[in-house]
Amino acid sequence: MILACLKWVTHPGEPHDERFAGISPADQSALEFALVQAAALGLGVTAVTVGPAGAEKVLRDALACGAQRAVRIHSAGTLSSAEVADALAAAAPAARWVWCGDYSLDRGTGSVPAYLAAALDAQQALGVISVAWQGDGVVATRRLDGGRRELLSVAAPAVISVEGATAHLRRAGLGALRAAASATIDVVHPAAPAHIDEAVVRAYRPRARALAAPLGEQPLDRLRALAATGAATATRVETVTLAPPAAAARIAAALREWGYLD
Amino acid sequence: MTARSVPTDRDVDVVVVGGGPAGSCAALVAARAGLSVVLLERGPFPGSKNMYGGVVYPRILDELIPEWWNDVPIQRWVTRRSTMLLTETQALTVDFRAGAWGAPPYNGATAYRPDFDNWLACHAQAAGAQLITSTTATGLLRDSAGTVIGVRTDRPDGDLTAHVVIACDGVNSFLAKEAGLYEHTDAKHFTLGVKETLALPKHVIDERFGVRGREGVDIEIIGATGGVNGGGFLYTNLDTIAIGVVLKLSKLGAQQQRPEQIIATLKQHPAIAPLVQDGELKEYSAHIIPEAGLTMMPKMTTDGMLVAGDAAALCLAAGIWLEGVNFAMASGMYAGQAAVEAVQANDTSAVGLAGYQRRLSDTFVLKDHRKLRRAPALVLSDRVQHLYPGMVANVVERMFRVDNPNPKPGVRRIFNQERKRAGVRRRDLLRDGWTGFRSFG
Numbered sequence: 001m002i003l004a005c006l007k008w009v010t011h012p013g014e015p016h017d018e019r020f021a022g023i024s025p026a027d028q029s030a031l032e033f034a035l036v037q038a039a040a041l042g043l044g045v046t047a048v049t050v051g052p053a054g055a056e057k058v059l060r061d062a063l064a065c066g067a068q069r070a071v072r073i074h075s076a077g078t079l080s081s082a083e084v085a086d087a088l089a090a091a092a093p094a095a096r097w098v099w100c101g102d103y104s105l106d107r108g109t110g111s112v113p114a115y116l117a118a119a120l121d122a123q124q125a126l127g128v129i130s131v132a133w134q135g136d137g138v139v140a141t142r143r144l145d146g147g148r149r150e151l152l153s154v155a156a157p158a159v160i161s162v163e164g165a166t167a168h169l170r171r172a173g174l175g176a177l178r179a180a181a182s183a184t185i186d187v188v189h190p191a192a193p194a195h196i197d198e199a200v201v202r203a204y205r206p207r208a209r210a211l212a213a214p215l216g217e218q219p220l221d222r223l224r225a226l227a228a229t230g231a232a233t234a235t236r237v238e239t240v241t242l243a244p245p246a247a248a249a250r251i252a253a254a255l256r257e258w259g260y261l262d
Numbered sequence: 263m264t265a266r267s268v269p270t271d272r273d274v275d276v277v278v279v280g281g282g283p284a285g286s287c288a289a290l291v292a293a294r295a296g297l298s299v300v301l302l303e304r305g306p307f308p309g310s311k312n313m314y315g316g317v318v319y320p321r322i323l324d325e326l327i328p329e330w331w332n333d334v335p336i337q338r339w340v341t342r343r344s345t346m347l348l349t350e351t352q353a354l355t356v357d358f359r360a361g362a363w364g365a366p367p368y369n370g371a372t373a374y375r376p377d378f379d380n381w382l383a384c385h386a387q388a389a390g391a392q393l394i395t396s397t398t399a400t401g402l403l404r405d406s407a408g409t410v411i412g413v414r415t416d417r418p419d420g421d422l423t424a425h426v427v428i429a430c431d432g433v434n435s436f437l438a439k440e441a442g443l444y445e446h447t448d449a450k451h452f453t454l455g456v457k458e459t460l461a462l463p464k465h466v467i468d469e470r471f472g473v474r475g476r477e478g479v480d481i482e483i484i485g486a487t488g489g490v491n492g493g494g495f496l497y498t499n500l501d502t503i504a505i506g507v508v509l510k511l512s513k514l515g516a517q518q519q520r521p522e523q524i525i526a527t528l529k530q531h532p533a534i535a536p537l538v539q540d541g542e543l544k545e546y547s548a549h550i551i552p553e554a555g556l557t558m559m560p561k562m563t564t565d566g567m568l569v570a571g572d573a574a575a576l577c578l579a580a581g582i583w584l585e586g587v588n589f590a591m592a593s594g595m596y597a598g599q600a601a602v603e604a605v606q607a608n609d610t611s612a613v614g615l616a617g618y619q620r621r622l623s624d625t626f627v628l629k630d631h632r633k634l635r636r637a638p639a640l641v642l643s644d645r646v647q648h649l650y651p652g653m654v655a656n657v658v659e660r661m662f663r664v665d666n667p668n669p670k671p672g673v674r675r676i677f678n679q680e681r682k683r684a685g686v687r688r689r690d691l692l693r694d695g696w697t698g699f700r701s702f703g
C-alpha cells in the first residue's frame with residue numbers, strides 16, 4: 001500500500017474559515033508521486049490527514065484524483081510532529097511507500113516524515129527535489145550545499161518527502177469528483193497522545209548553535225577571544241609556497257588543527 | 263428533504279451553471295423538489311470570484327428561507343439611504359432614515375459576496391444539490407435536434423448531461439450566447455463598475471456616518487464621475503467602506519480616462535473626502551453590469567435550457583436603484599420552479615419550460631423592468647449627467663444664500679435663470695421630467 005500524507009492547514013488570517021484551508025504545493029506533489037507510483041506498481045493509494053471533520057475536503061479531492069481510500073485521523077487540537085507521525089504510522093503500519101510534502105502551508109518544521117520513518121522503521125529521503133523510478137525502487141535527488149546534489153537509491157519500506165515544484169497534481173475528472181463527494185472516509189481516533197502541547201506553534205526562531213567556550217587563562221583573554229569571534233585565532237592567514245604534495249599535507253594539517261579532521 | 267429522483271437517460275435532472283445568487287436559488291428550489299441537481303461554480307467557493315457594490319435586498323428570500331435574517335452573514339442593516347447630487351464643489355443630499363429597517367423583517371443589508379453567496383450555496387447543498395467548485399462550464403451539449411442536453415466542463419471526462427440546464431453564469435453569459443438566446447450584444451448596453459474597499463475602525467465609521475451597532479448607510483451618487491456618464495456609491499460595512507463608480511463603457515473609452523482616477527477624484531470631493539479619510543485600501547475590483555434592462559434582454563428559454571440573473575440581463579440599474587442580487591435570486595428561484603415543473607411533466611422543451619417566462623412577467627422581475635424601461639437611458643443621458651446636477655445645485659445654493667441688502671429672490675426666477683445659464687431647453691426639461699415621472703412616479 002502507498003500512503004500519501006496530506007497536512008490540512010487553515011489560513012492564518014482566517015483560522016476558523018474552512019474555505020481558505022488546504023494543503024501545500026509540496027503535499028500536492030507528494031500525492032501526485034504516490035498516484036504515479038501506484039499505477040506503475042499496481043498498488044492502491046491511501047490518502048491520510050490528521051485533523052477535524054473540515055479536513056475531509058482534501059481527502060475527497062485526493063479520492064477524486066485517484067486515491068483508493070481516505071483516512072482521517074481525528075484531531076481537533078495541535079499535535080507535535082512525533083505525535084502526528086505516531087498516529088500516521090498506527091493508521092498505516094503496512095505502508096510500503098509513504099509520500100509526504102517537504103513543508104506544509106503553515107511552514108512547520110518538516111520533521112513529521114523523519115519521525116514517521118523512525119516509527120515505521122523505514123528508509124527516508126527527505127527534501128527531495130526530483131524523483132526517478134528504478135524498477136520497484138526510487139532514485140531520489142536531494143539538494144546539498146554549494147549547488148551540489150545527492151542521489152539516494154531508495155527501497156521499500158520508505159518515507160519520501162518532496163518539495164513543492166517537483167510534480168503537478170493532476171486535475172480530477174468530473175465523474176470522479178462527483179463520486180468522491182459521497183465516498184466513505186474512514187475516521188480513526190488515535191490513541192491518546194502523551195500530551196497535547198498547545199504551545200508548539202510559535203514564531204520562527206533560528207535554532208541555537210553550540211559554540212565552544214572561549215579559551216584563555218584570564219577573564220580578559222576569554223572576553224577578547226569572544227569579541228574577536230574567534231576569527232583571528234581560528235583562521236590565521238598564512239601564505240606559503242610549497243610543492244603540491246607538501247601543500248596538500250599543510251592544508252590537511254591546518255584542517256586537523258582547526259578541528260575539521262580527526 | 264424529498265427523495266431524490268434518479269434520471270435514467272441523463273447524469274442529473276438539472277445542472278445549474280454559476281454559484282452566484284441566481285444559481286444557488288435555482289439549485290435550492292430544484293433540489294428541494296427532489297430533483298438531482300449539480301451546481302457548477304468556476305471559483306474555489308461560491309462568491310470567491312464575485313464583486314458588486316455591496317447592498318442586498320433579500321425580501322424575496324422570505325419564500326425560500328423563512329426568517330433568513332437569523333443566519334444570513336451580513337455586515338450592516340441599511341437604515342439610512344441617501345441620494346447625493348454632486349458638482350465639482352457642491353453637494354445636494356436627500357437623506358432618509360428608517361429605524362424599522364434595523365429590525366426584523368429588515369429591508370436591505372450590506373454584505374460581502376464571498377459570505378453571502380457561499381451562505382446561499384450552503385442552503386442549496388443542504389437541500390441536496392451537489393456543489394462542484396473550481397469547474398468551468400465551457401460549452402453546451404446538444405442532441406441531434408439541437409436541444410440542449412447538458413454542459414461540457416474544463417475537467418477531464420467533463421461532460422455532464424441533464425434534462426435542464428439553467429445558465430446563471432453572470433453578465434456576458436457565454437452559454438446564453440452559445441444557445442443563440444441573445445440576438446445581438448452592444449457595448450453601449452453595459453457599464454463598468456469599479457470599487458475600492460477601504461478599511462476604517464468600526465467606531466470611526468459609526469461616527470462619520472451617524473450610525474450605531476449594526477446600522478448601515480447606502481449612499482447613491484449622481485455627478486462627480488469625471489465627465490464620464492455614470493454614477494457613484496458609498497456603502498458602510500462593519501469595519502470597511504465600499505466606494506465605487508459605475509461608468510458608461512462607451513464614454514469611458516471616448517474620454518480616455520482610467521476608472522481608478524475617477525474613484526480617486528470622487529474620494530477628493532469635499533462632501534466625500536471627510537467620510538473616506540485615512541481609509542486603508544484593502545481591495546480594488548471591477549466588473550461589468552448589464553445596464554440596459556429590457557432593451558438588451560435575451561430570450562429566456564430554449565429547448566432544455568433557461569437563463570437567469572445577470573446572464574439574462576435582469577439587473578435593475580436605474581440611478582437611485584442598483585439592484586441585481588434580488589432580481590438574480592428571484593429569477594433563479596422561478597427558473598428552478600419551471601425546471602421542476604418541466605421535469606415532472608417530462609417535457610423540458612421550450613414549451614415545457616414556458617412557466618419561467620410567465621413567472622418573470624407576473625412578478626416584480628419583469629414588472630419593475632417594464633416600468634423602469636426608460637430610466638437607465640434617462641439617468642445616463644448627457645443632460646441628467648452633466649447639466650442638471652449643476653443647475654439644481656446652483657438653484658439650491660442661491661435659495662440658501664443670504665444676499666442682503668438684496669431681498670430674497672423667488673424660486674421660480676432663480677430656477678429659470680439657472681436653467682438658461684446651464685443651457686437647458688425648457689422642452690428637454692419637460693420631456694425628461696415626463697420620462698422620469700412615468701418611470702419613477
Ligand SMILES: Cc1cc2nc3c(=O)[nH]c(=O)nc-3n(C[C@H](O)[C@H](O)[C@H](O)COP(=O)(O)OP(=O)(O)OC[C@H]3O[C@@H](n4cnc5c(N)ncnc54)[C@H](O)[C@@H]3O)c2cc1C
Binds near residue numbers: 576
Ligand atoms: C460594481 C457593481 C455594483 C453592484 N452593486 C449592486 C448592489 O449594491 N446591489 C445589488 O443588488 N446588485 C448590485 N450589482 C449587481 C449584482 O452584482 C448582480 O446583478 C448579481 O450579482 C447577479 O447575480 P448572478 O447570480 O446572476 O450572477 P453573478 O453574481 O455574476 O454570479 C455568476 C456566477 O457564475 C460563475 N460562473 C460564470 N461563468 C461560469 C462558468 N462558465 N462555469 C462555472 N461558473 C461560472 C461565477 O464565478 C459566479 O459565481 C452590482 C454589480 C456591479 C458590477
